[in-house]
Amino acid sequence: MSLAREVWLVAGKDLRVEARSRVTLNQVLPFGAVVLLLFAFALDPDRGLLSEVAPGLFWVAVLLAAVLAVSRSFAVEAEHGAIDGLRLSGLDGASVFLGKTLAIAVQLLLLELVLGIGVVVFYDTAVRSVAVLVLAGVAATVGIAATGTLFGVLAAGLRTRETLVPLLLLPIVAPVMLGATRAFEAGLDGVPSEAWPWVQLLALFAVLYLGVGVLAFGSLLEDA
Amino acid sequence: MRLRAAVCLLGRFPALAGTDLDVHEREVLLLSGPNGAGKTTLLRLLAGLVRLRSGKAEVLGVDLARDRRSHRRRLGFMGHDTLCYDDLTVRENLRFATRSAGATAATADDVLTRVGLEEQADVAHQRLSAGQCRRLSLAVALSRSPDLLLLDEPHAGLDPAGRSMLDSVISEAPSAGTTVIVASHETERVRSLADREVRIVGGRAERAVLERPSVDSAPSAEGGP
Numbered sequence: 257m258s259l260a261r262e263v264w265l266v267a268g269k270d271l272r273v274e275a276r277s278r279v280t281l282n283q284v285l286p287f288g289a290v291v292l293l294l295f296a297f298a299l300d301p302d303r304g305l306l307s308e309v310a311p312g313l314f315w316v317a318v319l320l321a322a323v324l325a326v327s328r329s330f331a332v333e334a335e336h337g338a339i340d341g342l343r344l345s346g347l348d349g350a351s352v353f354l355g356k357t358l359a360i361a362v363q364l365l366l367l368e369l370v371l372g373i374g375v376v377v378f379y380d381t382a383v384r385s386v387a388v389l390v391l392a393g394v395a396a397t398v399g400i401a402a403t404g405t406l407f408g409v410l411a412a413g414l415r416t417r418e419t420l421v422p423l424l425l426l427p428i429v430a431p432v433m434l435g436a437t438r439a440f441e442a443g444l445d446g447v448p449s450e451a452w453p454w455v456q457l458l459a460l461f462a463v464l465y466l467g468v469g470v471l472a473f474g475s476l477l478e479d480a
Numbered sequence: 481m482r483l484r485a486a487v488c489l490l491g492r493f494p495a496l497a498g499t500d501l502d503v504h505e506r507e508v509l510l511l512s513g514p515n516g517a518g519k520t521t522l523l524r525l526l527a528g529l530v531r532l533r534s535g536k537a538e539v540l541g542v543d544l545a546r547d548r549r550s551h552r553r554r555l556g557f558m559g560h561d562t563l564c565y566d567d568l569t570v571r572e573n574l575r576f577a578t579r580s581a582g583a584t585a586a587t588a589d590d591v592l593t594r595v596g597l598e599e600q601a602d603v604a605h606q607r608l609s610a611g612q613c614r615r616l617s618l619a620v621a622l623s624r625s626p627d628l629l630l631l632d633e634p635h636a637g638l639d640p641a642g643r644s645m646l647d648s649v650i651s652e653a654p655s656a657g658t659t660v661i662v663a664s665h666e667t668e669r670v671r672s673l674a675d676r677e678v679r680i681v682g683g684r685a686e687r688a689v690l691e692r693p694s695v696d697s698a699p700s701a702e703g704g705p
Contacts, residue, residue, distance in 0.1 A: 257579075257580075257582055265576065265580060269568070269576050272572065276604070277567045332565060336561045336563060336564055336565070337559060337560075337561030337562070337563045338563055340529055340557075341564065341577065343529060343552070344527060344529070344563070345577065345580035345581060346552045346581050346582070346624075478548065
């Protein structure tokens with residue numbers, strides 16, 4: 257079987273599991289929305305400030321929701337020894353990594369779309385350069401999903417994985433949050449030229465972690 | 481398949497403490513022994529799911545000290561868990577297993593019928609009874625037409641019809657070219673199907689009954705005459 261078919265097999269399986277369980281829809285999405293609302297309540301006296309810091313708040317909400325999505329992705333594998341099934345499947349480690357990354361990225365992109373609408377509505381934010389936001393969003397999401405999948409499998413076999421995943425993941429993806437926030441600020445301000453260096457940084461980060469994951473995930477899965 | 485002085489650790493505990501074992505092609509081998517003897521660890525070692533710490537282990541021509549992965553598509557493993565996903569149906573779980581092994585969806589449907597789960601094909605895994613989960617676990621193991629079938633307490637939780645079906649699977653496997661290793665406490669039942677019995681005690685293969693035991697000379701449930 258080709259790499260692409262194996263990737264799609266794993267991603268399709270994960271997305272089907274999420275579509276049935278609706279954990280992303282019923283828990284992760286509301287969690288992200290609650291985080292956005294809490295920021296709105298905390299900064300309510302100054303709506304100007306809220307609009308100004310909207311990109312940063314948006315990406316903090318996305319990152320916290322991503323931690324849940326990653327934990328969920330590997331909690332599913334821990335039930336009924338499914339991770340053993342994945343290892344016995346004969347699928348290449350790189351395929352499993354890319355498939356799980358793709359599934360998490362799809363969920364996060366949907367989440368970002370909804371949260372983005374929430375930011376526009378609740379934070380009174382004007383969007384001027386959609387293309388920048390889309391490019392930066394996709395690059396940042398792939399980076400977060402790839403990093404999350406890598407650290408998710410690292411913690412998969414541990415009883416402490418729920419607390420370990422955020423501890424490992426959040427510091428590593430801090431550069432993504434920084435780059436995505438700056439790119440979004442430029443996109444919202446309608447100054448795409450200021451966004452491109454950050455989009456390039458996000459793309460570099462995504463490629464770097466995709467590469468590390470493709471090389472390392474198989475070995476990490478064996479010891480999970 | 482050959483093990484020599486094979487050692488596996490679970491944490492610091494030597495679950496296998498220097499096991500020697502030979503298994504021949506198309507053989508049905510019973511692994512007996514008390515709880516905690518190392519039967520499950522031995523099966524997991526053969527499946528490449530646990531690391532060989534020292535010694536030698538060769539399975540289906542693959543040296544497990546160097547490569548724990550490449551033989552997996554040629555083996556079926558029925559462990560204590562189903563290795564399946566709660567939110568997927570029986571058919572979806574089985575199709576994922578067959579497709580990932582490079583087999584077709586038709587194979588999955590054939591196996592479903594063989595283990596008697598065709599009526600539950602569209603039922604989610606989380607709604608299956610314990611016995612149906614065991615049947616699904618067997619179906620997953622069979623779905624890749626394995627050269628080596630590893631069964632860990634396969635009769636546990638099955639109803640009489642399921643046990644008969646499983647007995648048929650085990651007894652017919654050698655004629656299809658499959659080697660079967662069964663770890664079981666239901667020794668009397670499996671002895672009637674097995675060519676040989678090896679008793680595992682304290683992480684070592686203690687004794688081998690080299691010839692197929694007849695009913696009269698069958699070892700006791702404790703492991704041997």
